[in-house]
Amino acid sequence: MRRERQGAATGLAVSALNHVAHRMSEPKRQSISQSEATLKCERCWWLDNDEYLTFEEAIWHYRLGNGEPVNVKLSKMDLSILKVSDFDNPDFIHQGNPGRYVRLSSINSLVSGNRSEGLVYGTIEVVYIGGNKVMALPNEYDFNMNWEQSIRGFSRDIATFYGGLYNSMGMGGQSYWIQFIGTATIK
Numbered sequence: 001m002r003r004e005r006q007g008a009a010t011g012l013a014v015s016a017l018n019h020v021a022h023r024m025s026e027p028k029r030q031s032i033s034q035s036e037a038t039l040k041c042e043r044c045w046w047l048d049n050d051e052y053l054t055f056e057e058a059i060w061h062y063r064l065g066n067g068e069p070v071n072v073k074l075s076k077m078d079l080s081i082l083k084v085s086d087f088d089n090p091d092f093i094h095q096g097n098p099g100r101y102v103r104l105s106s107i108n109s110l111v112s113g114n115r116s117e118g119l120v121y122g123t124i125e126v127v128y129i130g131g132n133k134v135m136a137l138p139n140e141y142d143f144n145m146n147w148e149q150s151i152r153g154f155s156r157d158i159a160t161f162y163g164g165l166y167n168s169m170g171m172g173g174q175s176y177w178i179q180f181i182g183t184a185t186i187k
Contacts, residue, residue, distance in 0.1 A: 044068070051181060052076045055116040058141060059166075062173040069177040074136050074184045078117060079126070082186045087128040094137065099127040105159075119163070121178070133183040142175035143167065 046060035047053075051073035053061075061070060082102060090098030102125075105118040125137040143164030145157045167173055 050076075053120055053178065055119050058120045061176060062141060062167045063169070063171045065174065065176055067174040067176050069138075069179050070141075071179050071181050074134075074180045074182050077121075077184065079134065079184050079186055082126065082134065084128065084132055084186060090128075092125070094125070094127045097127045097129055099125055099137075102126045124180075129183065132185050132187070134186055135183050136180035138180065139178045140175055141178055144175075 044061065044065060046064065047057050047070070051071055053070055053072050061068075079102070081104075082100070086100055087098040091101045092099045101123050103123045105122045120141070121139060124139050126134050127137065128134050143160050145160055146153055147157065148154075164173075
């Protein structure tokens with residue numbers, strides 16, 4: 001009987017340690033539910049919780065958001081530069097659908113389009129899903145250098161460098177994911 005108790009106690013201890021070890025090694029989730037996002041945003045006084053990310057909100061979230069993802073409703077963004085015909089020659093295929101890299105930060109977009117969106121999102125990956133509807137893949141708000149050997153790449157890296165300095169302002173910062181919710185209609 002004594003051996004049985006020792007065996008049961010050992011089994012219980014090994015099981016508990018195994019459970020703890022697996023919980024510690026679980027990867028962090030990239031996606032959070034709508035209710036979790038609302039709870040997290042309640043702690044983020046700089047976010048309006050209107051599912052749209054302004055330039056000022058993006059900066060404050062970089063400085064103080066601890067890498068928490070932000071949800072943005074795609075239909076609230078200005079995607080007027082996109083047309084259905086742009087997807088006839090896609091840059092990539094996502095789950096069988098054509099996709100384009102949309103540079104919201106290009107000179108044309110910054111001058112004639114929504115400058116704030118260009119500064120916040122840079123380039124986003126947009127996927128045409130049919131019926132004049134598009135979706136966007138998650139986008140990381142960061143200041144990573146690409147070191148692309150071209151004039152455009154060089155100018156992008158300079159802008160990224162100064163953007164990183166402006167966003168951190170000596171406070172530091174942490175990159176975070178922008179998760180686009182829903183779809184948008186294009187012409």
